[in-house]
Amino acid sequence: MSTALSDISVVEEAATSTLRPPTLWSMPLYTGTVEALEAKERALAERLAGIAGRFFRARFATSLAAEDMVLTDAILRGSDAVRAGVRVFTLNTGRLHAETLAVLDQVESHYGYTIEQFTPDQEAVDNYVKKNGLNGFYDSVDLRKDCCGIRKVEPLNRALSHADAWMTGQRREQAVTRAELPFEELDEARGIPKFNPLADWTEAEVWAYLVRxxxxxxxxxxxxxPSIGCEPCTRAVKAGEDVRAGRWWWESKDSKECGLHEQNIKH
Incomplete structure (x- = not known):
């Protein structure tokens, strides 16, 4: 007989926290079974083991948000081969929320693991600010992508310079640009495989895992x-809005990628 997930669901109290008005997005309630979630977890563990078994220098780029914390947990509580074979890193852009940076300390305290940080080239940042202003990215998509290129893409390139594969926490549900996201794809810019182990996970499954x-x-x-990037480029999302509606909210939903996953956008 199936077992209801009543004891480990993301409960209504979490969805109506006094920390925010009730009109804002809230964590979804998982209504599946324990068996279904456990099957999803086993499949994730098999995916991670397969990646670690195929590659010697696999890397996981974490944004420190919900999906990526699922992967971080699965890696750091995984087999010896997975823990040894997948290095976890993050891109500290210099414009992250204090709450995001605090997750680094939480991970170190909870798992005894230090997430490596890659930061942008300071001269490139200074030149951009001098030419366009600190928040020049609001003025056009091109200027926003230039900022992302400096603060995120170039550091990612350095982080992956010796990697033979990398993985992300992207999911198909997150955005129209990710609707056809595969589990494995070729990162054409870097010539290495790229994996999306949570591609077929729902938002409710993500939160059920985190709570469990x-x-x-x-x-x-x-x-x-629900989706967190740099502080000036991220806002809270209203109930019913797309989970990435708060990312670069002043732009078209069809252009909401920073360059880390540029091939998601169909040209």
Whole structure:
């Protein structure tokens, strides 16, 4: 007989936290069974083991948001081969929320693991600010992508310079640009495989996993932020909005990629 997930669901109290108005996005309630979630977890573990078994220098780029904390937990609580074979890193852009940076300390305290940080080239940042202003990215898509290129893409290139594969926490549900996201694809820019182990996970499954395993999460999620990027480019999302509606909210939903996953956009 199936077992209801009543004891480990993302409960209504979390969805109506006093930390935010009730009109904002809230964590979804998982209505599946324990068996279904466990099957999803086993499949994830097999995917990670397969990646670690195929590659010697696999890397996981974490944004420190919900999906990526699922992967971080699965890696750091995984087999010896997975823990040894997949290095976890993040891109510290210099414009992250304090709540996001706090997750780094939470991970170190919870798992005894230090997530490596890659930061942008300071001269490139200074030149951009001098030419366009600190928040010049609001003026056009091109200027926003230039900023992302400096603060995210170039550091990612350095982080992956010796990697033979990398993985992300992207999911198909997240955006129209990710609707056809595969589990494995070729990162054409870097010539290495790229994996999306959570591509077929729902938002509710992500939160059920986080609650079930008591995984540290970014405090911004409880304030209506389902997707979290740089502080000036991210806002809280209203109930019913797309989960990435708060990312670069002043732009068309069809252009909401920063360059890390540029091939998601169909040219």
């Amino acid at each position: 395993h008591n995984v540290p999460v970014n405090a911004l999620h409880a304030k209506g932020y």
